[in-house]
Amino acid sequence: MNMRLSLTAAAVLLATAGAASAQSGVKVGTLSCSVAPGIGFIIGSSKSMECQFSGSQGMELYSGVINKFGIDIGVTGNQVLNWVVFAPGSVAPGALAGTYVGAAAEATAAVGAGANVLVGGFNDSYTLQPVSLSTQTGLNIAAGVAELVLHPR
DSSP states (O other): OHHHHHHHHHHHHHHHTTHHHHOOSEEEEEEEEEEOOEEEEEEEEEEEEEEEEEETTEEEEEEEEEEEEEEEEEEEEEEEEEEEEEESSOOOTTTTOEEEEEEEEEEEEEEEEEEEEEEESGGGOEEEEESSOEEEEEEEEEEEEEEEEEEEO
16 A cells, blocks of 8 residues: 555656646646556557547537557556647647647556656647546556657547
């Protein structure tokens, strides 16, 4: 139990260390993504996801993939990731489409947590900052760089 708590705390600290400096612009909405179960292959993983952006102009649906590069060992079940979206101003429909990169960390032993701070989109002008920790099930530890690719549905 103490080991799981220590791993989770370390993962959260690693991923959120740059959160304050990564935030730019104004809050324009939230992005919630359901990530497919998967297996970490020691040096990385790739998982498909379905996302919903809720902003001032309503709801938008996106499909995508999250790739992690670095240490990623284990198996995870379903995962939910939630971010606050910051942008220089209002967001046009489909504007979140693009590639985002940043720090990622997670630890899971039955139930676990993780965080991903990502910057990208058009001219790297969007920041995705964790609303709260992601939640997942499985047995996994990961730390490194995450790449999120979003496409409008």
